[in-house]
Amino acid sequence: MKLKKYFYKISWLMMAAPLLSSCSDFLEVEPLNEIVLEKFWNEESDVENVVAGCYSSLQSQACVERMMAWGEFRSDNIVGGTNVANNQDLANIFKENINASNGFTSWDKMYYVINTCNTVLLYAPTVAQKDPNYTESELNATRAEVSALRDLCYFYLIRTFRDVPYTNTPYLDNTQSGAVAATPFDAVLDSLIQDLESVQQYAVKTYPTNEPYYQRGRITQDVIHAMLCDMYLWKQDYQSAARYADLVIDAKLLEYKNKIAKSSVSSNLQDQLLNGYPLITDQSGSSYGNAFSTIFGDGNSSESIFELMYMNDDNMLANGAVSYYYGNATTFPGIVKPAEFISADMTLDVPQVYTSKYDTRYYENMESSGSEYGIAKYASRFAQVTTSGTTPKGTHGSFYPSAYCHANWIIYRLTDIMLMKAEALVEMIDENDSTATGIAQRDTLLHQAYNIVNTVNLRSNGSTNKTDIDYNLYSSKTQMANLVLQERQRELMFEGKRWYDLVRRSRRDGNTNYLVSRVMQKGSENASVLQSKLTRMEAIYWPYNKEEIQVNPYLVQNPAFGSGDTNSYEGTNK
Numbered sequence: 001m002k003l004k005k006y007f008y009k010i011s012w013l014m015m016a017a018p019l020l021s022s023c024s025d026f027l028e029v030e031p032l033n034e035i036v037l038e039k040f041w042n043e044e045s046d047v048e049n050v051v052a053g054c055y056s057s058l059q060s061q062a063c064v065e066r067m068m069a070w071g072e073f074r075s076d077n078i079v080g081g082t083n084v085a086n087n088q089d090l091a092n093i094f095k096e097n098i099n100a101s102n103g104f105t106s107w108d109k110m111y112y113v114i115n116t117c118n119t120v121l122l123y124a125p126t127v128a129q130k131d132p133n134y135t136e137s138e139l140n141a142t143r144a145e146v147s148a149l150r151d152l153c154y155f156y157l158i159r160t161f162r163d164v165p166y167t168n169t170p171y172l173d174n175t176q177s178g179a180v181a182a183t184p185f186d187a188v189l190d191s192l193i194q195d196l197e198s199v200q201q202y203a204v205k206t207y208p209t210n211e212p213y214y215q216r217g218r219i220t221q222d223v224i225h226a227m228l229c230d231m232y233l234w235k236q237d238y239q240s241a242a243r244y245a246d247l248v249i250d251a252k253l254l255e256y257k258n259k260i261a262k263s264s265v266s267s268n269l270q271d272q273l274l275n276g277y278p279l280i281t282d283q284s285g286s287s288y289g290n291a292f293s294t295i296f297g298d299g300n301s302s303e304s305i306f307e308l309m310y311m312n313d314d315n316m317l318a319n320g321a322v323s324y325y326y327g328n329a330t331t332f333p334g335i336v337k338p339a340e341f342i343s344a345d346m347t348l349d350v351p352q353v354y355t356s357k358y359d360t361r362y363y364e365n366m367e368s369s370g371s372e373y374g375i376a377k378y379a380s381r382f383a384q385v386t387t388s389g390t391t392p393k394g395t396h397g398s399f400y401p402s403a404y405c406h407a408n409w410i411i412y413r414l415t416d417i418m419l420m421k422a423e424a425l426v427e428m429i430d431e432n433d434s435t436a437t438g439i440a441q442r443d444t445l446l447h448q449a450y451n452i453v454n455t456v457n458l459r460s461n462g463s464t465n466k467t468d469i470d471y472n473l474y475s476s477k478t479q480m481a482n483l484v485l486q487e488r489q490r491e492l493m494f495e496g497k498r499w500y501d502l503v504r505r506s507r508r509d510g511n512t513n514y515l516v517s518r519v520m521q522k523g524s525e526n527a528s529v530l531q532s533k534l535t536r537m538e539a540i541y542w543p544y545n546k547e548e549i550q551v552n553p554y555l556v557q558n559p560a561f562g563s564g565d566t567n568s569y570e571g572t573n574k
Contacts, residue, residue, distance in 0.1 A: 041123040044134035047142055054116050054149050055218070056317070059308050062109040064321035064409050069093065069104045070160040070542070071496035073336065076518040077489070081327075081337035081374065090335065096530040100546040100561065107161070107545065110153045117150035118170035140202035145219040147199045151192045152227060152411070158188050159234070159500050162541040165552070166191065181554035186235075193231050200224045216300045217309040217408075222251050226305050226412040229420050234504055238424040245421035248305065252278055252414050256302065275455040277418065279303065282360055288462045289383035289394070292364040297381035297398070299408035305417070307410040314404045319378075323405035326375040326494070330402040333374030338366050339522035342493075343373035346392075354490060358463040360385045363394025365493050377494045378407040387462035415456050415491050422452040422484045427508070429477045446480055447471075453487045460490075503540050512540060536560050 040046050057063065072078055073093050080094045089103045098105070121143060128139045150168075157164045166183040183191075203221040207214035229244035256278035274281070280303055282291035295301045300309070310319045327334035337343075343366055345353045354362050364383040367376040376383065381398035400406065425445045430438060454469050461467075474483045488501055502515040516534050520527065533539050538560035549555050 041127050043131045044127060044138065047120060047124050047127050047134070050116060050120050051142065051146060054113055054120070054146060055308070057109065057113045057116065058149070058153075059310065059317055059319075059409075060109060061320040061324075063113070064308065064319065065325070066104065066107075066110065066160075067156065067409065067411075067496045068321055068325055070156065071500050072494065072498055074519070075498035075502060076339060076520075076522050077342065077493055077498050078336050078375075079339050079522055081333040081335050082331055084335050087335060096533050098543065098561075100543045100549065100557065102543075102545075105542050105545040107157060107164075107548070110157055113153050114150050115171055117146040117153075118168055119172065120146045121150075121168070122170050122172075137202075140199075141204050144199035144203035144224065147195055148203070148219040148224050148227065151195055154188060154192055155227065155231065158185050159503065160542050161544065162538075162558070164188065165555070179552045179554055182556070189231060189235055193228065193235065196224050196228050196231070200228070213300055213309055216304040216307055219306070222248055223306040223412065225251075226417055229417055230412075233420055233424055234507070236427070236508065238427045241424040242421050242428070245417050245424065248417045249277070249414070249421070252303070259302075274459055275451065277414070277455055279414065279455070279459050282459055283462075286386070286388065288360040288385040288387060288460075289364060291459065292360075292377075292383040293381065295410070295413065296377055296407065297383075301413075303414040304410060305412040305414065307408040307413075309408050310406045312406045318403060319405040319407050319409060322378045322407050322409070323400060323402055326377070326379040327399070328379060328402040328405060329399040332367070332369050332379070332399065333372060334379070336375070338373050338375060338494075341521050341523075342366075353486075355457060355469060356461070356463065358387050358392055358461060359457075359490065360387070360392075360394075360460045360462045361490055361493070363392060367394070367396045375494050378409070379405070381407075385462060387464070392462060410495060416488075416495075416497070418452050418456060419484060419488045419491065422449040423481070423488075425449040425452075426477060426481045426484060431477055442477070446475065446477070449480055449484060450474060453483055456487055456491055506537065506540055510537075512537060515540060533560075 069090075073090070074096070078094075080091055084091050084094070092098055092102060093104065124139055124142050124146075128134045128136065154164070154166065162185045163182040165180040166188045167180055171178060200221060203219060203224050205221045207218070207220070225244045225247045229241050229248065232238070232241035232244060253276075256273075260272065272278075280291045280294050280301060282288045284290040295303055299307065310317060323334070325334050325336050342353050345351045346357050346362055351357055351359070351362075363385045365375065365377045366373045367380065368374075376396045379399055380396040381400070383394060383396050385392060385394040426449045429442045429445050431442070433439075433441070450469070450471050454471075457469055458466065469483070474480045485501055485505060489498055492498070502518060506512045506515045512534050516531055519534065520531060538558055541558055541560075543558045543561035544555050549557060
């Protein structure tokens with residue numbers, strides 16, 4: 001069954017939307033009535049239909065908008081673009097004027113996915129008892145798949161709101177109470193890790209080759225390992241984060257070697273790797289842009305681990321979030337655009353964001369439009385960068401029509417995991433160990449982290465005379481930690497990662513100094529107010545939505561936002 005057909009199966013769930021739609025209360029999903037339950041959960045295909053619906057819900061514009069807004073818009077990467085004043089909720093984000101009435105604080109779509117996953121986990125065993133074709137191994141694979149989808153949603157929620165209502169019990173009957181107290185961040189994170197650790201062995205490792213989109217568009221064991229790498233990084237268990245990163249990297253390397261073994265073209269394996277990593281080359285002939293076009297234009301690339309698929313079919317769901325926020329063939333820039341200090345980076349004698357003026361990602365990520373720049377990543381299917389001469393130039397092609405953006409939204413890809421490993425390696429350094437063994441260990445970890453960063457950077461180095469990043473400039477733990485975050489910004493720009501990276505850094509540091517120093521670069525109408533607000537640790541998370549506070553008496557508003565009813569913050573000394 002092709003993924004296209006798999007996504008067509010969501011039609012059942014779309015028709016059942018009145019039964020499954022969520023209301024203001026995070027668990028207040030209209031109950032599936034007894035007749036539907038009795039007639040529906042009987043065959044394996046029933047389970048598959050609902051699982052397909054989980055993916056469809058994640059693909060919805062509301063969910064992807066939140067992945068973008070929660071993970072990117074408050075960061076130093078992005079500011080308001082075309083007609084941003086017409087979207088007051090969005091405009092207020094860029095002013096750090098966020099309150100509980102802001103629409104982006106609504107989390108019901110994420111909880112809708114969670115509730116659907118919990119429903120599958122409740123009824124799938126019953127289906128296995130009724131349908132002999134639904135084997136125990138298939139049931140366990142289903143459990144692993146929907147558990148991971150549910151845990152992914154919870155992971156987005158805790159990184160955004162910190163403490164959130166957490167339950168693994170589905171809401172199916174309106175006699176159930178939907179009011180649940182918020183569970184602390186660390187407790188939820190531990191539960192997510194424990195859950196994924198318990199199901200990872202049952203997840204599908206490799207889908208059949210005749211299902212080419214499944215390997216990147218559905219949960220696999222690699223996806224769960226990537227999630228565990230990410231979660232352990234937030235837990236500050238760096239040994240475990242590095243271990244799971246290696247599992248993902250090794251799987252990608254094995255996939256590459258198997259592909260080479262089956263190829264009729266004789267080639268030296270080592271020549272096809274970049275410092276031992278199976279990265280897609282960005283160079284094609286005398287120009288660059290191949291990696292960009294393959295990863296973001298074509299989608300479903302060999303570097304992809306998990307992405308939300310939008311099939312190249314105008315009759316199917318389009319990626320409305322990318323089209324609206326980043327732009328399209330009709331409106332570009334979109335309603336958001338790159339921060340000026342980023343788009344103007346190459347006008348400086350020595351670029352501050354990118355390592356050199358020959359970093360092809362600058363020209364691939366952005367496109368000039370008159371006197372300003374827009375975000376080309378995801379919005380464009382093709383990029384070409386010429387680096388000959390003193391002034392590199394980039395061009396883009398095939399911007400999606402406004403109503404038919406089919407760009408996949410990537411949640412995890414290989415370089416993301418590589419740089420997570422680099423971050424973990426740096427944090428494993430014990431600067432207080434001055435013994436010979438400790439110093440040797442520090443140097444080893446620093447060089448390992450450096451080699452990863454340098455490899456990712458090298459792929460996008462369009463200079464005729466390629467030079468490595470100067471290791472001597474990053475020979476301390478602090479310097480290397482900064483380099484890793486800087487490379488993550490360059491590599492993953494506009495992919496919904498940056499704000500989360502800054503929040504994770506703040507949690508580790510125990511203060512917001514680094515975060516504030518980064519965000520202040522993009523300027524603001526009320527820069528002094530912005531700086532004051534973000535000084536408080538609680539303020540780097542979002543307030544609970546006003547309606548959630550009203551319907552759930554157990555929720556206590558984020559103290560940085562006062563009562564949450566206004567856009568005023570409590571004093572930072574409180």
